[in-house]
Amino acid sequence: MTDELSPRVSPNELGFEGALRPASLEEFVGQTKVRGQLRLLLDAATMQQRTPDHILLAGPPGLGKTTLSMIVATELGKPLHQTSGPAIQHAGDLAAVLSALTPGEVLFIDEIHRMARxxxxxxxxxxxxxxxxxxxxxxxxxxxxxxxxxxxxLVGATTRSGLLPNPLRDRFGFTAHLEFYDDGELAQVVSRAAALIDFGIAAAGVSEIASRSRGTPRIANRLLRRVRDYSLVHGVPGDEDTVHRALSLYDVDAHGLDRLDREVLRAVVERFGGGPVGLSTLAVSVGEEAETIEAVVEPFLVRTGLLSRTPRGRVATRRGWEYTGIPLPDAL
Structure with a gap:
């Protein structure tokens, strides 16, 4: 196995996710509009020598809310205190956190919608x-x-902004809505991460990982790590064929669907004739919790047009039928 074909892992490699986090807005890939808005907000506060307005970051998991909070603190040159909504279940918990803050410090509360009233x-x-x-x-x-x-x-992050009470939401001076990434942006994320971990991967392999990452940088980095591990263990180069074999091993198909996604879609099509089917019934049929189906599986299936939510239940779309390879009944 030659050096040109083998991945080189730094002996000082830190935690994978932490090592890949960008340290500035310029390094952050994607979210161009949000980055521009944050740059203006932070620069204006620095010029006026004041603390910036409170910031609310809203969007699905894995798009960079925690990373942006770290960047805000870094750009301001101030320390960052991190906590989470579920950890603050009493007013006394919050009072202890707030009273310990130093002037100008950035307080990051993840899942802020889950704080106690x-x-x-x-x-x-x-x-x-x-x-x-x-x-x-x-x-x-x-x-x-x-x-x-x-x-x-205060930098608050939430995956469900609709659960925030209006009085709290109105007190944030700036609200950023993070969007899913396109394949081009994800390719930049994968290329940057591969360079940081010193893993040689072909351009076709980068594109393949990006197309299976569900529009989410966190998933892209996770898949890259699996490909890197496969290349290391089997002594093969990081080309497109290696990407195909590695992701096939982990049940991630060309559309980014994993085992549970496919089970849910097939259950709707095969067992319930395309639907409609209720959430609890669907969860029982695939042996998963209803919360898992609703929060983890459904959003991606709905976003990709494979599944539809209706008042009567979940329904497979025409595209969903085509994905399963089962002919659409004439009655539908």
């Missing part, structure tokens, strides 16, 4: 006036003590 109400005042009210004592003798906070920038 009491914490959300405390956050309203903190975002507007940089202070919180702490209740001391109970009953008639309880008193409220105001606590001043250091100015900070």
């Amino acid at each position: 009491s914490a959300e109400e405390m956050l309203y005042l903190a975002m507007e006036d940089f202070r919180i009210d702490i209740m001391v004592g109970k009953g008639a003798g309880a008193t409220s003590i105001p606590l001043e906070l250091a100015p900070f920038t």
Whole structure:
């Protein structure tokens, strides 16, 4: 096995995802409009020597919300404090986080829509006036003590912006909606990642990975790692044939569908005649939780036009029938 054909893995390679995160807006691939908006917001705040407006990043998982929050802190030259909505289940949890912030620090709350309601109400005042009210004592003798906070920038990330209450959403000075990537942008993501991990891969292989990544950079990086591992173990070059064999091994087809995606689509077509079929019935038929079907499988099948949601249930589209290879009944 020659050096030209074998992938070279750096002995100091860090965690895969962390090592591939861009450090600046210029390095970040895709989301051109959002990057331009963030650049303007951060530059204006720097010129005025103030903390930037609070930022809400909304969009499906894997598009770069966490990475953008890190870039915001880096661009400002300020530390980043990370937490998540599920970790803040009481107002006291949020008060502890806010009181520990230093001036200008960036607070990142992932899945912010899952915060407890009491914490959300405390956050309203903190975002507007940089202070919180702490209740001391109970009953008639309880008193409220105001606590001043250091100015900070909140970056909230959510995959379900519709679940955010309006009072919280309105307190963000800037809301960015991240979109799925096209194949060209994903090819740039894969090429950049391959260069960072020092893995030689052909242009055709890059395009093949991009086309199977479901418009999501996180999935593109994950598939690249699987191809890199396959190339390393089998001692083969990173060409298009290697990509085909590696992704076939992991049940990722040419459309980006995995095993569960295909099972769900086939269940609708074969067992329920194309639908409509209810979510719970569909979940039982494939042996998965209804939440998994709704949050993980359906969005991609609907976006690619293979499945449709209707008031009566899930229905396979004409394209979905064609994908399964089962002839569409004349009645449909």
